[in-house]
Amino acid sequence: MTTIDLPLPGARTGTELIPAVDEGVTQTAKEFTSDQEVRWCPGCGDYAVLKAVQGFLPDLGLRRENIVFVSGIGCSSRFPYYLDTYGMHSIHGRAPSIATGIATAREDLSVWVVTGDGDALSIGGNHLIHALRRNVNMTILLFNNRIYGLTKGQYSPTSEVGKVTKSTPVGSVDHPFNPVSLALGAEASFVARTIDSDRKHLTAVLAAAAAHRGTSFVEIYQNCPIFNDGAFDAIKGMGDHKGEKDYAVIPLDHGQPITFGVRDEAGLGDKALVRSASGHIEVVDTADISTDQILVHDAHDPDPSTAFAISRLTAADYLNRSPIGIFRQVERPTYDDQARAQVSDAVAKVTGTAEDRLTALINAGDTWTIA
Amino acid sequence: MLREVDRDVSQTKQVKQLDRVIIRFAGDSGDGMQLTGDRFTQESAVFGNDLVTLPNFPAEIRAPQGTLPGVSSFQIHFADHDILTAGDRPDVLVAMNPAALKANLGDLPKGAAIIVDTADFTKRNLDKAGYDTNPLDQLGEVNDPLADFQVHPVDLTGITVEAVKEWGLSRKDASRAKNMFALGLLSWMYGRPTEPTVKFLEKKFSKVPDILGANLAAFKAGWNFGETTETFVVQYEIKPAKMNAGTYRNITGNLALSYGLVAAGVRSGLPVFLGSYPITPASDILHELSRHKSFGVTTLQAEDEIAGVGAAIGASFAGHLGVTTTSGPGIALKGEAIGLAVMTELPLVVINVQRGGPSTGLPTKTEQSDLLQAMYGRNGEAPIPIVAPQSPGDCFAAAVEAARIAVTYRTPVMLLSDGYLANGSEPWAIPSIDDLPAIDPNFATAPNHTSKKSADGEPDEFWPYLRNEETLARPWAIPGTAGLEHRIGGLEKGEGHGNISYDSVNHDRMVRIRQEKIKRIADSLPPLEIDDPSGEAKVLVIGWGSTYGPIGAACRRVRRAGYNVAQVHLRHLNPFPNDLGAILKSYDKVLVPEMNLGQLSKMLRAEYLVDAIGYNHVYGLPLKAAELAEAVGALVGEAEGKGVDLGEHGLNPPADHEEAPLS
């Protein structure tokens, strides 16, 4: 088999080829809000994310008509109806494939996928990993509430083992996915995790995701007050878990030593990540080590193994510890850029009208004429 | 000295005129029979015969060598007149090994010629094919199992190896050129032009001079063997066929279909976007379209069948001509997504190159058993138009027609090809691009609805489900169009505005509107062509898809035997043409031959309450014309209340193996 070294399109940002609003024009969140009544349950985490996105999109500075939101099926997948952009509420699990078609067909569109833990990781698992592998220029927002909401409360592929739900009355025996680990394993070029209630962090991650060229994968911890209330209470320092937040959240900032817990004057937490002698990533007391031993977060490391190791620190059962932030952000050629380049290069090489070239094509080879 | 003897021999050759011949090349999957058949076909096409071909090969890429399941064959029927099928029974069988002989013998009529490669009739190969004794050892004896045939044993391998000696190949490599020897021999026998094959080999092997040299030497040696030895004394002449004026080429269905899709892109001005997952026998369309990027064609080999159609739907939403290609099992997987395209009313061309089913079924064999799947294989009331090509070359026009309907009516369209059309070939009158239907995407560019808020009474809103009154098509507004931002999806739409609606009255209405939209496509169809030369037929034979050839050939047989019969062939299966009901009712009896257990006949009965009688075979092969003619004849007898005897035009000996000229 032959392989060909493909020409690589130069480095680009995620939004570079998308028409921006005219200079001096500012858009508002209201312009991005559709006239449809929002129909999530009261208190649903989806509201906060919707508000954050409606607030963030005007700042992106792109023309509204060049933004497309695609979703699958599930509570969060109603998202596109509430944004006054182009949108498609598609079928269960398939949004990444539909978005792949849109993003490959058109370089001038900002493409967003809104999906959930059931939609993306269960029925649509195959499309998710292949979108990440291909690195198509789009942003995938995975709302993880660790439950099936729309179908009224069955366990999901991110629910903890032992979880009692309608379909698991004596406890789930299903081992859950860690979405970030999965994305890293699929060689995603941008992987982040954020929280519905932390609008500032959420907005910052969205901005970085949109700016990234390739598939940006963002896991959003989203509370479902109806069927899985309090799933993220430790992370949020809420309910019975007030005050636990500092130890539950491991903040990731590129170029910064990774510490958490109670912070000193220099901003270092009393817990830190270090690489152990065996090469693993471990949590230690900051007091027990010298500061230069603390693992410095490198989101741009081409090797995903450290990011993967950090992702494994996420507690699998009750979520009382989780790294939050951008795990990985690396440059990698995108499928859509390369696919379009192959087409445009081929188009550039030919002359004459399409009709004439088609006539030549179908008349090629052995022909004979009867008068 | 030798040369003089040669000349003497060649002078003893006679030339016989024939109006048609059916040849089957058969050998091991690795023997290059498809290539040999293909080359012979090109030579015959260039010579100007009408022709139809039928490749038949195992699903395994390299089935166990020398065994019956490993036999691959290629049949060509060529004639000096217009023909419709690849023929029921070969006049000539070229068998490269014992398995090829055994597997194909049953299809031969008495008196057929058999050319066998004696080199491959070893004990081992005879065992593998299940022969206790070598049938070639018994030629001419009392118990000769091949006594009914004219057998020509030739050491094809031995002579080939000798002929290519100067190229210094191993015996194994040298013997691989034996298919070219066989081609050369048959080319001599039927007076085929050799130039196209020489050119073809020069191009194919331009980088490997020794292989090129060996193949050319073998090809020429085959020709010379026919001309100079005494083994063959007769050369045949089949004059070029009288065909309508035009430029022709030989084409397979999959290639014609691919070109049709490119043409649809050119005619609509839409970039073609193919999302596809490899599957037999549809993959060739993916391969072919991936070569036409210069026409703006994008091909995406998806992770699975669902992603293939998903990407195509996404591309359609973005303003491309979304296409997905597959075979029956793939359609089963795409069903939900096709339903989404029904609901979102986006143009989408879905191509099903049907194969034997159910499940994995017979991947390399042909069948027409996905018609009801195309009609009803989705949840809910989800009607989609269905078009079917009737011959390999017709796949081009059918693809353009599918795209015309998809774009004009904003709907997924199913095109039902099949394994026979995909790989079979025929001369194709190359159309002029200007004669193809124009396809107008007619994108929405401005608001279409006036709200109460409108200051000037001009439209100020975009309603994605406000329809064209005539076609009921909805507007297609693509991203990037300012002011037309809208959301679509799989949930039921409110009429007009297109917002989610769970209203029961609205749902009833929308279900009916979607149905009515598909029904109205019939208003854009030309009247059906009725082939009823006498105008007095009481029996109508109606079919769809690739059975056109066998049905046409069967009807000709019946007419040659002196009886009347009418033929209608359907390109559109949904909606049916407006005049179909009246046509069906104007005949006493309606026969529906299909390669399934009666799917079109069920639809006709349901729609028109006619007593459609099925004629159904699922052998994985095209229907046989003579057998079908007998069935047609029997029905004519019933309808006209008289005895019908088709004589030699049916199955009675001396059977007429193929369609003779009508006049």
Ligand code: SF4
């Ligand atoms: S069920 Fe849960 S996730 Fe769904 S809308 Fe209600 S609160 Fe939100």
